[in-house]
Amino acid sequence: MVILFSGNRGKDWGAASLETCDGQTEPIPGFNYPGKRYVAEQVVKDVISKMKHPAYLLDITLLTQLRKDGHPSKYVGGTLDCSHWCLAGVPDTWNQIMYTMLLKD
Numbered sequence: 001m002v003i004l005f006s007g008n009r010g011k012d013w014g015a016a017s018l019e020t021c022d023g024q025t026e027p028i029p030g031f032n033y034p035g036k037r038y039v040a041e042q043v044v045k046d047v048i049s050k051m052k053h054p055a056y057l058l059d060i061t062l063l064t065q066l067r068k069d070g071h072p073s074k075y076v077g078g079t080l081d082c083s084h085w086c087l088a089g090v091p092d093t094w095n096q097i098m099y100t101m102l103l104k105d
Helices: 039-050 061-065 090-104
Strands: none
Touching: 061 090
16 A cells, blocks of 8 residues: 655645645545645556566555545644544545455455
């Protein structure tokens, strides 16, 4: 499983006046993330495709990017933490997808 993600900034989803995802209560609508794609995404895919024994890539980057509402918490001192997620929520979805893939094969 891979996630290439570096937090949410309002400009990434068309809300330039927002600096963070603080207070967001809805995911980004649709199936396209309006923000930038990361070069590392394609690099990882290229490397895996060239491996002698390729690994299966469960790419959850887009799924995670669309959930700007998934981690609206703050640590002590009021610092917004965009690397931890609300439970139940996005990590549960990652786990369900991975579990389904394990049962499938």
